[in-house]
Amino acid sequence: MPLEDMSLPVPASVKQLLENQKVDYHIADTSQDGALRDQKLRQMGAAKSLILQDAQGRVQVVIAANCLLDINAANQQIGRDMRPATNGELQPFFDKHQLDSIPALPKLAGMPTLVDKRLLDVETLYLDAGTNDELLEVKQADFANMVADATVCDIAIPLIDLEQPSTNSDEDDIFAAVKTFTGLRIKQRLEETLELPPLPQTAQRIIKLRVDPNADISDLANIVETDPSLAAQVVSWASSPYYSAPGKIKSIHDAIVRVLGFDMVLNLALGLALGKTLSMPKDGPQGVSPYWMQAVYTAAAVEGLVTAIPREHRPGFGMAYLSGLLHNFGYLILAEIFPPHFSSICRHIEANTHVPSQLVEKHVLGVNRDQLASWLMQLWNMPEEVVVALRNQNEPDFEGEHNEYGKLLFVAQRLLQQRGICQGPKLEVPESVYRQLHLDPEKANTTIDNIIASADELNNIAGQLDA
Structure with a gap:
């Protein structure tokens, strides 16, 4: 019985x-x-x-x-x-x-x-x-x-x-995967082999502006306005009900001064420019949030989490926000470099919804999207905070310089995944990670709940970027 x-x-x-x-x-x-x-x-x-x-x-x-x-x-x-x-x-x-x-x-x-x-x-x-x-x-x-x-x-x-760390450098792992899984002729330098696009000109100008102590709102507005598509996206972002801006946003200058601020527009423009560098893959795992939806929600989540951290312990807001926008950039690189095997990765992700995607990619290719994104960001001379954040966003035990940016992405994604947003299984955030970030778990969850409550506005922003 x-x-x-x-x-x-x-x-x-x-x-x-x-x-x-x-x-x-x-x-x-x-x-x-x-x-x-x-x-x-x-x-x-x-x-x-x-x-x-x-x-x-x-x-x-x-x-x-x-x-x-x-x-x-x-x-x-x-x-x-x-x-x-x-x-x-x-x-x-x-x-x-x-x-x-x-x-x-x-x-x-x-x-x-x-x-x-x-x-x-x-x-x-x-x-x-x-x-x-x-x-x-x-x-x-x-x-x-x-x-x-x-x-x-x-x-x-x-x-x-699959969780055992590689004993090779990221570049060695990428080299090995390219050699094994593509028909490309391996040249002396990995970037020459892959023939990935160079850093977009708009992004180059924004990076130079970032380190210019004399840069002002007009300089940033002028750069964004030279790219009509980017300008439209920034104005659309500022006009979203999510930011509840009074009156109509008529220009990039308006978006900066009245709504988003210099630092956020600078990082938003940089993230959007890079996100448009590679094509959106035609294939993709069924049931997974689209690329820009994940980017928008994660950036908003990181924005809220930074605000929830006591001021004396907060990481740099701009770098955190940019890391959130770019956190899944490696997904686009995977599709670009490994088109025949990208389909296999997607099918394995569909079959293994209980497994983090980076472990699926390691099984199929021997390299994951975090390694690829970090490598390319370093090649493009992106800020070190972003390079570290993208590489270690799924390794909360990493304690090197700028580790707080990777931990922020880790928390943001886990809390979004718990609510059915972003790709990956529903797993807990270890208490130790909250402590290291000086982030109260209750405040963190309230922050994410507030973001989910704004789903219509965020989905609208993401939909315009996907168009």
């Missing part, structure tokens, strides 16, 4: 499948432990399930949440070329069976099933029950019986292996 606690309802479809297979199970209610779902599943090494599909039909895959699914290995196992089913495609299934996710039960709905072999090495397993707050606890013998008709194979990579 099942050992379930009847006060915790398991979806009827899940209960029937367990009873048909005569599985003894216990329901682990995790709704009160306070941990975010993605973090909880990983910490427990719980089994999670996803669906791959092609013209022939669907295949269920079951892996541990502390692993990354290797789609290529799964496809090779059954001799097909499948891609992950999106939540939209699965919604009718969720609605019909009253589920929040795919339960980690093999042979669900009669689908052929692949099970990663690592799950058979665990004495007691926790399985995603298909609801947000419950896990099924089963013994290894029961799970082995459940997967008797499934294909047990090696299709996953432990995340702890």
Whole structure:
């Protein structure tokens, strides 16, 4: 007989499948432990399930949440070329069976099933029950019986292996990836090999202006006005209801003096100029926020978080804001340098929504977007604060000079991801990071809640940049 606690309802479809297979199970209610779902599943090494599909039909895959699914290995196992089913495609299934996710039960709905072999090495397993707050606890013998008709194979990579730091320099890692994954002839210098565009002229002029002690509002306005597209974007930004400017913004001078200020317009213009340097990729992971939406929300989040830090501990506002705008620039570089493999990265991200994108990229290419963005920013002689922020935005333990900028990006993205904005799993912000930034967690969360409350205005700004 099942050992379930009847006060915790398991979806009827899940209960029937367990009873048909005569599985003894216990329901682990995790709704009160306070941990975010993605973090909880990983910490427990719980089994999670996803669906791959092609013209022939669907295949269920079951892996541990502390692993990354290797789609290529799964496809090779059954001799097909499948891609992950999106939540939209699965919604009718969720609605019909009253589920929040795919339960980690093999042979669900009669689908052929692949099970990663690592799950058979665990004495007691926790399985995603298909609801947000419950896990099924089963013994290894029961799970082995459940997967008797499934294909047990090696299709996953432990995340702890991917999190090991590289012993090479970033440039060496990029060189190796380019040599392995592109048909480019390697020249003596990496920048000559890749033939990436030079730093835009507008950006060059803004950087020079930044270090000019005599620069004034007119100088900045003159630079922005020479680029009609950029000028329109800055005026549009200042005119947004998000900034509640009184009256109509008629010029760049107006935008600077009445709304945004010199420092913000300088960094906003620089970020927008760089963002337009590379083309937006035609492919992309399904269900992921568009590039400019992530940029706008992250910049706004960083802006708010800096303000929430006591004045004596605040990082430079301009550098923080610019880092927020450019935080995902490496995504554009990935698409530019590795077009044939960019599609594989996107499919792996879709299949591994529980895994941070930089680990997916490391698995597929051996290099990630943060390394690429930091390298190019350094090549373009961008401010060191931005170079460090982009490189270390997913490494909160980094303690070198300017580390606070990377930590700010880390906090901003984690808090946005918790609310379904920006790409990545829902994971907690360690208390130590808040302490190092002198940032009160409650104030940080209130800041992000206020930003989400302004979603219409921010989406409008992002939509104009995407046009």
